[in-house]
Amino acid sequence: MMDNRNPSLPGITLGEPLRYQILRSKRRRRTLVLCVERSGKVLVRAPVRATQEAIHVFVREKRHWIEKKLSQVRQEQIQHKPKAFLPGEKFLYLGKLYPLRITNSTDGHPPLHLKEGEFHLTESVREKAKDLFVGWYRKEAGTIIHQRVGLYRDTLHVCPTAERITSARFQWGGLLCKRHFDV
Secondary structure, eight states: OOOOOOTTSSEEEESEEEEOEEEEESSOOOSOEEEEOTTSOEEEEEETTOOHHHHHHHHHHTHHHHHHHHHHHHHHHHHOOOOOOOTTOEEEETTEEEEEEEESOOTTSOSEEEETTEEEEEGGGGGGHHHHHHHHHHHHHHHHHHHHHHHHHHHHTOOOSEEEOOOOSSOOOEEOTTSEEEO
16 A cells, blocks of 8 residues: 655555654653554654654554554444433443432432342432442442452562552552552
8 A cells, every 4th residue: 555644744644544643752762652542542652763754654554453443432432421310221330231220218228229130229319320329339349349459469469558449530450669559
């Protein structure tokens, strides 16, 4: 295939235009790194000494991978629908989908709870549904994560002093040098 690069644009064109941004690293970076962000933006992190031509060749070689990742990003954007907290709407928990049931009373239960294969949400707190779900998921995650950290503590030869659940949206977790386990 022919390279129809347009020198005025920071990117290449092979059939359909593929735009990317080059970020030069002042550190001792020796490698080229390709990143497709969730927004669909394509970044190339490059050493200061890397030539434009070397970067373009790298991107050309990785074009199939980039297009595959961009397609995944588009699919995720199409499939993502914000929750409306309506009766029957399904919520994921531990790999299974559970429908939401709106109830009039709590029957001694918290305003949001999982019972008999359904999430039950009290009608009077429906406007707080998102916060209730976030709180419920955090509490459940805290319990499970604490158990898992205990299981792997000896295997990994680490001794975290605390586990924290953060609001990070795109990172699974990490063990910090300060001995905190962030999820």
